[in-house]
Amino acid sequence: MRTTDRQEAPVPTPKSFSSEHGLDSLPPHFHGFALMHIAMRRDAARLRAAAPAxxxxxxxxxxxxxxxxxxxHISEDDVLWPGLxxxxxxxxxxxxxxxxxHEELDAAMAAVSTAIDRRGEDLVRAAATFEGVLRDxxxxxxxxVFPVFDRLGERAYLAEERxxxxxxxxxxxxxxxxxxxxxxxSRSVAYVSETIPPPVRLIGATLLKRRYERTLKGILK
Incomplete structure (x- = not known):
C-alpha cells in the first residue's frame, strides 16, 4: 500500500486577547474597555506603593x-452582560x-476602605490582596469577554459599550x-476620543482633567 505525504490542515486556535501587557494585541474598538482595565491595574499598584507610608x-x-x-462591574452585570x-x-x-x-472584588475593596478609615492600619495587606484579586x-x-467582543464586530460591540x-x-x-x-x-486616546461627543471631550481634556490631577496629588505625594 502506497502512503502519501498529505497532512491534515491545522485546527485554528482561538485568538488570544489581553490588555495586561498593553494594547497591541487588541482591535481598536476594544481600547475604551481595555483602557479602564489598564487604569484599574495602574491605580491598584499606586495604592500598594502608597500603603506602607x-x-x-x-x-x-x-x-x-x-x-x-x-x-x-455593576454596569457589566446589569447592562453589558445582558446585552452580550x-x-x-x-x-x-x-x-x-x-x-x-465581582463579589470577591467588592469584599477586597471594603477591606481597603476599612484600613483607610483606621488611618492605614493593615492597609499594606489589604492593598496587596485587592491588587491580586483585581488582576486575577x-x-x-x-x-x-474579549473573544465575544471580537465575534460581535465593531458596530455591534460599540452599541453595547455606549x-x-x-x-x-x-x-x-x-x-x-x-x-x-x-x-x-496617543493612538488609543485618539480612537476612544472619537467615540466621545466633542463638548464632553473638550470638558474632559480641560476642567475635568485638572480636577482629576488635584485628586491624584493625594496618592502621589
Whole structure:
C-alpha cells in the first residue's frame, strides 16, 4: 500500500486577547474597555506603593477610584452582560462566573476602605490582596469577554459599550475620561476620543482633567 505525504490542515486556535501587557494585541474598538482595565491595574499598584507610608491624604483619591470600579462591574452585570447574552448564546454561563468574581472584588475593596478609615492600619495587606484579586479578575474577564467582543464586530460591540457608559452616575462620568487617559498612548486616546461627543471631550481634556490631577496629588505625594 502506497502512503502519501498529505497532512491534515491545522485546527485554528482561538485568538488570544489581553490588555495586561498593553494594547497591541487588541482591535481598536476594544481600547475604551481595555483602557479602564489598564487604569484599574495602574491605580491598584499606586495604592500598594502608597500603603506602607499612608498618611490619609489619598482617601479622596481612593474613594473616587473605588466608585469607578464599583460602577464598572455593576454596569457589566446589569447592562453589558445582558446585552452580550442577547447577541451571543455561549456567553450566559460565563457571565455567572464573572459575577462571582465581582463579589470577591467588592469584599477586597471594603477591606481597603476599612484600613483607610483606621488611618492605614493593615492597609499594606489589604492593598496587596485587592491588587491580586483585581488582576486575577481582569485576566479572567478578558479571557472570557474579549473573544465575544471580537465575534460581535465593531458596530455591534460599540452599541453595547455606549449603553454601559451612559449608565455611569455623574460623579463617575466626570472622573472617567481623565482617569482612563492617564498615561494612555496617543493612538488609543485618539480612537476612544472619537467615540466621545466633542463638548464632553473638550470638558474632559480641560476642567475635568485638572480636577482629576488635584485628586491624584493625594496618592502621589
Amino acid at each position: 499612608w498618611k490619609g491624604s489619598g482617601a479622596e483619591w481612593w474613594q473616587r477610584f473605588r466608585e469607578v470600579v464599583e460602577w464598572h 447574552r442577547r447577541r451571543d448564546a455561549d456567553f450566559d454561563a460565563q457571565a455567572r462566573e464573572l459575577h462571582e468574581d 479578575h481582569l485576566r479572567d474577564e478578558e479571557r472570557i 449603553k454601559l457608559i451612559s449608565s455611569a452616575p455623574m460623579r463617575v462620568m466626570t472622573y472617567l475620561q481623565p482617569w482612563m487617559f492617564d498615561g494612555a498612548g
